[in-house]
Amino acid sequence: MPREITAFSNPLIKRVRGLRDKRHRREEGLFLAEGLRILAEAEEAGTLPELFFYAVDSARHPIVQRLIGKVEAQGGEAIETSRDILHKLSGKDNPQVVLGVYRQFDTSLARIDRTTSGIWLVAQAIRDPGNLGTMLRTGDAVGAGGLILIDDTVDPFSVEAVRASMGAMFTQTIAQASWEEFLPWLRGGEGQLVGLSLEASEDYRRPKYAPPTFLLVGNEAQGLPADYAAACDVRVKIPMLGKADSLNAAISCAVMAYQVLAQRKPLTGGQGISAR
Template sequence: MPREITAFSNPLVKRVRSLREKRHRREEGLFLAEGLRILAEAEEVGILPLYLFFAADSAEHPLVRRLVAAVENSGGEAIQTSRDILHKLSGKDNPQTVIGVYRQFDTALSRIDRSAADIWIVAQSLRDPGNLGTILRTGDAVGAGGLILVDDCVDPFSVEAVRATMGALFTQKIAAARWPEFLSWLRSGPGQLVGTSLKATHDYRAPRYETPTFILVGNEAQGLPAEYEAECDLLVKMPMLGRADSLNAAVATSVMAYEVLNQRRPL
């Protein structure tokens, strides 16, 4: 039976609310995901929240009932609450009907099995949570294995990033590493590191990409550092016909990722 929480002063409400801050997420090793669609997506791949908050007026929704049962069966806790408390937890004016508190995934690079997919995306110092989420979503769509975050990237477990993934956070692998560690791991096995760069001479459609392809994208404002570009097996560029000299980072990554995918599928 779900317990009910109606008091803003409830310690669990305060604790969950604090997960909107990175420091608390890190200390607790937890993160928040909101919305029936994302939570149902997670459940379908076998990932359940430790705590499930749901709006009392949504208790009879079939997906909510299914989630509540699954969470309780797995030893988690389902908590019926008010829209006001969901608003407090999510920080949004129109909160979703469900919010889940999940354990953060292990982001050690050693957990990545590169043979599991033909495409991997590597982002260096990516700062925008929307871009991070959008890239994970594209990764899911192109059949990538996951996203490797190099250097100081935005927290993939931030509420904004999780929201932008639309659920792909639960289906794509995530790893985080500093550049030297990533490079040494990369060179310990097969894989072509392809950077997108303004300095490139190759059009992105010209090379035949090798498997697995590691698509490397740089920081939104700075692009890739020169010494990182120097480590790439290949630098490619997209045609830029206008006045701008760069695309949005998630767009550039996605256009590249679809090209790599297209080379490997029959039309």
């Protein structure tokens, strides 16, 4: 039976609100996700929250009812509260009607099974949570195995990154490693490392990409370090026909991912692209 929390001073509310801070997320091993769509995506991917908060006026919504039942059945807790408290937890001016507290995933390279997909995305020193979330959405869209984060990147479990992923956080495998860990791991098995670099001379449409293809994109401001680019099997660039000198890192990643996909599955069906 769900319990009700109406006081801002409740210890659980203070604890969950603390998960907006990276240090507290690491200490607790938990993270926040909000919104019916994202929580439903997580449920479909087989992941349920340990704590499920919902606004009192949304209690009769069929997805809310379903999540209450499933969370309680797995030993989690469903909590009815107010939109004001949900605002305090999420930090948004217009909070969603539901919020979940999830256990952080294992992000070790050992979790990656490169044989499960022909495309993997690799991002080096990405700093913007919106870019990270967009890369996860791109990975989901092209059927990639997941996203490997190299060196010091934005926290994939931040509220902003989870929000930007629109549920792809739960459908894509995420790994984190240093370059010194990643490169020997990659060379320990099959895999073509393709670096996207402004210094490259080859157009991205020319090479033949071999599966599994690991698409490496660099930091938003500095791009890919020269020694990282030199270690790639293939180095390519996306031609710029206007005055801008480069594309956004996440957009570049998406262009590359769809080029690889087009080589392997030309004119396939699918649901098409929609902008959200």
